[in-house]
Every structure is written in C-alpha cells, then in structure tokens.
Amino acid sequence: MRKEKEYLLDAIDAQIKGSGSFVLMSYQGLSANLANDFRCEVEKMGGTVQMVRKRLLVKAAKGLGFEIQLEQLPGHIGVVQGGTDVLETTKYLFRFGKDHENMVNVIGGSFEGELHDAATMKQLSELPSKDEMRAQFLATLEAPLSQTLSTMQALLCSVLYCLENKSQKN
Numbered sequence: 001m002r003k004e005k006e007y008l009l010d011a012i013d014a015q016i017k018g019s020g021s022f023v024l025m026s027y028q029g030l031s032a033n034l035a036n037d038f039r040c041e042v043e044k045m046g047g048t049v050q051m052v053r054k055r056l057l058v059k060a061a062k063g064l065g066f067e068i069q070l071e072q073l074p075g076h077i078g079v080v081q082g083g084t085d086v087l088e089t090t091k092y093l094f095r096f097g098k099d100h101e102n103m104v105n106v107i108g109g110s111f112e113g114e115l116h117d118a119a120t121m122k123q124l125s126e127l128p129s130k131d132e133m134r135a136q137f138l139a140t141l142e143a144p145l146s147q148t149l150s151t152m153q154a155l156l157c158s159v160l161y162c163l164e165n166k167s168q169k170n
Contacts, residue, residue, distance in 0.1 A: 023109035046083025
C-alpha cells in the first residue's frame with residue numbers, strides 16, 4: 001500500500017477509535033453550499049464530518065473488528081462523529097436527509113462499541129434526548145406529590161367553604 005493511502009487509513013482509524021461512536025452516511029447530489037451548511041451544523045453539535053473512500057473504510061473497519069462489506073456502501077461515503085451527543089447528531093442526519101430529498105442517507109453506525117444497521121440507527125434517533133428523559137423522570141416523581149398536595153388543598157378549602165356557609169346561615 002502506498003504511503004498516502006496508509007496515512008489516510010491511519011487517519012480513519014484514529015477518527016473511529018477517538019470517538020467510539022460514529023454514523024456512516026451515503027450522500028449524493030449535495031452542492032458545495034449545502035455540504036458546508038451540513039458540516040457547520042454537525043460541528044455546532046460537537047461532531048465532525050469526514051468524507052472517506054469506501055475501500056479504505058472497509059480496511060479500517062476490519063482492523064477495528066467491524067465487518068463491513070463493500071456492497072453495503074452505496075454512493076459516496078462519509079463518517080460522522082457524534083461529538084458530545086451522538087443521538088442528537090444522528091437525529092440531525094435523518095432530519096437533514098428528509099428535508100433535502102434523501103441527499104444524505106444513514107447506512108449504519110457504531111453506538112457504544114456495537115455496529116448497527118440503518119434501521120437500528122433510526123430507532124436510536126427516535127429516542128428522546130437526555131434533557132427530555134430527565135424531564136419525563138422528574139414529572140414521574142412529581143406527579144404523586146402534586147396529586148397529594150391538590151387533595152390536601154381540596155380538604156382545606158372544603159373546611160373553609162363549610163365555615164363560610166355556616167357563617168352565612170347565621
């Protein structure tokens with residue numbers, strides 16, 4: 001293998017090892033401006049986008065213990081590192097593909113060290129975000145307390161209404 005390709009292979013290896021979680025995407029028909037907007041949005045989320053050659057990606061994946069077939073990689077291929085929240089980045093990829101006539105398609109990815117297909121990545125992207133899950137959890141904890149409080153308030157108010165009615169009759 002030529003030194004240039006070895007350098008590229010090492011760069012892909014480092015990128016995949018560095019993040020632990022990544023998304024493989026295929027893209028076609030992206031204009032330069034649209035591709036730049038896409039990269040900027042991913043970078044705002046703390047992620048990176050790298051366009052890679054298919055054969056180098058297959059070799060890099062094999063070296064890291066993932067088995068990817070060349071036939072599974074349609075079109076041009078990009079590797080997206082999730083940054084701080086991989087699921088948010090994956091949600092953005094699916095949303096971007098839907099908004100721009102499937103110019104970007106998720107074909108798989110790695111989440112917490114396991115390789116997943118596009119359908120599983122779609123399911124993962126539909127999960128609520130960390131903040132949403134925290135809010136749901138807190139609402140679950142808060143619901144019984146608020147019901148107890150409203151019951152106690154109703155009892156106190158009923159006593160006041162009884163006293164008020166009694167005072168109006170006299």
